[in-house]
Amino acid sequence: MSTTYQQPTERGYYGQFGGAFIPEMLYPNVEELRQNYLDIMAEPAFQEEYQQLLRDYVGRPTPLFEAKRLSEKYNTRVFLKREDLCHTGAHKVNNTVGQILLAKRLGKTRIIAETGAGQHGVATATVCALMGMQCIVYMGEIDMERQKPNVYRMRLLGAEVRAAMSGSRTLKDATNEAIRDWISNPVDTHYIIGSVVGPHPYPDLVARLQAVISEEMRKQLLEKTGSELPNYVVACVGGGSNAAGAFYHFLEEPSVNLVAVEAAGHGVNSGHSAATSVLGKPGIIHGSRTLLMQDEDGQITEPYSLSAGLDYPGIGPLHAYLADSGRARFISIEDEAALRAVAELSRLEGIIPALETAHALAALGQLGAGPDDVVVVNLSGRGDKDLETYLKYADTIL
Amino acid sequence: MNRIQQAFQKKGKDLLNIYFTAGYPTLDATVPLIKAISAAGADLIEIGMPFSDPLADGPVIQQSSTVALANGMNMRVLFSQLKNIRQEVAETPILLMGYLNPVMQFGVENFCREAANAGVDGVILPDLPLDDYVAEYQETFRKYNLRPVFLITPQTAPERIRRIDELTDSFLYLVSGPGTTGGQNTQAEGVQEAYFQRIEAMNLRNPRLIGFGIGDKASFQKACQHAEGAIIGSALIRALEGVEDAPAAATRFISSVLK
Numbered sequence A: 001m002s003t004t005y006q007q008p009t010e011r012g013y014y015g016q017f018g019g020a021f022i023p024e025m026l027y028p029n030v031e032e033l034r035q036n037y038l039d040i041m042a043e044p045a046f047q048e049e050y051q052q053l054l055r056d057y058v059g060r061p062t063p064l065f066e067a068k069r070l071s072e073k074y075n076t077r078v079f080l081k082r083e084d085l086c087h088t089g090a091h092k093v094n095n096t097v098g099q100i101l102l103a104k105r106l107g108k109t110r111i112i113a114e115t116g117a118g119q120h121g122v123a124t125a126t127v128c129a130l131m132g133m134q135c136i137v138y139m140g141e142i143d144m145e146r147q148k149p150n151v152y153r154m155r156l157l158g159a160e161v162r163a164a165m166s167g168s169r170t171l172k173d174a175t176n177e178a179i180r181d182w183i184s185n186p187v188d189t190h191y192i193i194g195s196v197v198g199p200h201p202y203p204d205l206v207a208r209l210q211a212v213i214s215e216e217m218r219k220q221l222l223e224k225t226g227s228e229l230p231n232y233v234v235a236c237v238g239g240g241s242n243a244a245g246a247f248y249h250f251l252e253e254p255s256v257n258l259v260a261v262e263a264a265g266h267g268v269n270s271g272h273s274a275a276t277s278v279l280g281k282p283g284i285i286h287g288s289r290t291l292l293m294q295d296e297d298g299q300i301t302e303p304y305s306l307s308a309g310l311d312y313p314g315i316g317p318l319h320a321y322l323a324d325s326g327r328a329r330f331i332s333i334e335d336e337a338a339l340r341a342v343a344e345l346s347r348l349e350g351i352i353p354a355l356e357t358a359h360a361l362a363a364l365g366q367l368g369a370g371p372d373d374v375v376v377v378n379l380s381g382r383g384d385k386d387l388e389t390y391l392k393y394a395d396t397i398l
Numbered sequence B: 001m002n003r004i005q006q007a008f009q010k011k012g013k014d015l016l017n018i019y020f021t022a023g024y025p026t027l028d029a030t031v032p033l034i035k036a037i038s039a040a041g042a043d044l045i046e047i048g049m050p051f052s053d054p055l056a057d058g059p060v061i062q063q064s065s066t067v068a069l070a071n072g073m074n075m076r077v078l079f080s081q082l083k084n085i086r087q088e089v090a091e092t093p094i095l096l097m098g099y100l101n102p103v104m105q106f107g108v109e110n111f112c113r114e115a116a117n118a119g120v121d122g123v124i125l126p127d128l129p130l131d132d133y134v135a136e137y138q139e140t141f142r143k144y145n146l147r148p149v150f151l152i153t154p155q156t157a158p159e160r161i162r163r164i165d166e167l168t169d170s171f172l173y174l175v176s177g178p179g180t181t182g183g184q185n186t187q188a189e190g191v192q193e194a195y196f197q198r199i200e201a202m203n204l205r206n207p208r209l210i211g212f213g214i215g216d217k218a219s220f221q222k223a224c225q226h227a228e229g230a231i232i233g234s235a236l237i238r239a240l241e242g243v244e245d246a247p248a249a250a251t252r253f254i255s256s257v258l259k
């Protein structure tokens, strides 16, 4: 079977990227998932329950909003896909709703997750509360500090938040700890990964669950612009789940420019960055062969971004393939530019974006889009969780 | 017959395989530790190649890896340390254990050539899947006479165990129960025994060593009732923590297990 952008090979490869590089301890779990995910997701009963939850619980479809003042500023036609209006405040819940239904059908009773910004942790804790399942979320100690409101939200929802104390004590380390938990609990536990990363079938599974974003965009664009196809789709990339969802139904439409925005941190060459597509080389992280920030000995290097959701030293294998093949354009945005984009959207449109999302917005000026072009920015999340950071950097923002 | 098979043939039972992390507690401890571990009576030696993100390892080996990397350990340094090791330790089988990414970056062919030149007998890469091994690594491993060692867990299906057994001429690494290295055995007594007995009854080609959670004389002897021997790692590393003379500490630790 050949790869398309939408469909990896049977062993989970997008070009040279993907696969499932996992220790034997994880093999039965991952294999069970691989053998069942497509069948379960195709079941009418699953689809019915999933669609109903997306509509009545998550609040889908999310609006596609034409941002007139932002459009005026950038002299192009900007639409915002309002994933920030999803229940829990970000796109992450599209994935957790689907995976919890999958976990139930696999007979699992205990759920684990990793989280960076805390949005995926909150989205997981939320669906676990809804389904009455035990929930344990691993979060880097540094991230627990910088995303405190989300730690409280998870606890309020009944989840146990465990601090990851190794390495840089951020998203990568939280993922390591979640994987170690899964190794230690091989029978009753399902690991809800929060992005299009990890061993096959996770990248494909999460991309399919987020694909609802671009499915809705096409219908909404047809209504609002007369064409299902925009000229640009822009999304930020940590692991790449909101971007995968926003790109998915445009992947095989060559006229649509796909723009993935990574966090440059203090600058791509500053040594404090998370711009994986620029700084990474093929390597293996969390069970996937992908672009990876590493030193010449193959040791994974610590990424940096002010935003807790983007400082991951890899990207999903689909995105590595999009970068490698040139299908998507990758742009990197520094902390400061992202902070300024927070203020801009807040002041021009009355929408306070998440710091991750602000990276996508900050790329608007670099697209080269003309006045007649239609640009969709995936507004992956809202900024409530980042207020403390925004206050701290008020000088830059205001 | 390779050195690993010879070791099993010579002794038959109660084989002790000792793991330590290269470059821990000091960069130059590697060779003195190999000599001490062999002289103290270990039957096989597993040298850990430190990795920044060792997913299958618990806190003790994670910490030793972090220290080793900070000490400057890497593949080039390790192979230069091992250059003359077979003049020092002639017969004890030596295995390299680590994660795939550093091996990939070093180059699989380079890695295998250097390992073979040093007199290494086997390689354990827990995150190298069987299919990928067969498709991309097996030929090179064979060319350099390196034996892969694969892990088996209580959840590994019988047909998969048979396949693993066909892919090597060394030993099978029986992970004692769910968990990462250095963990405590939390299973009910009978559960673990049933697992070991189930594997024993399969009459496999390769001998078996039990690893994960073995840390003293009692747990070593118990493991030896169900397999040809056992593997100790985290407990040894703990014994090296903060000591002046690492080889002496390793000798004392191994004596306490074997006495």
Ligand SMILES: Cc1ncc(COP(=O)(O)O)c(C=O)c1O
Residues within 6 Å of the ligand: A090, A091, A116, A117, A118, A119, A120, A194, A195, A196, A236, A237, A238, A239, A240, A241, A242, A243, A308, A309, A310, A354, A356, A357, A380, A381, A382
């Ligand atoms: C609002 C928001 N956007 C984006 C991301 C980045 O994740 P991904 O690249 O998987 O969409 C996060 C992660 O925490 C997030 O909270």
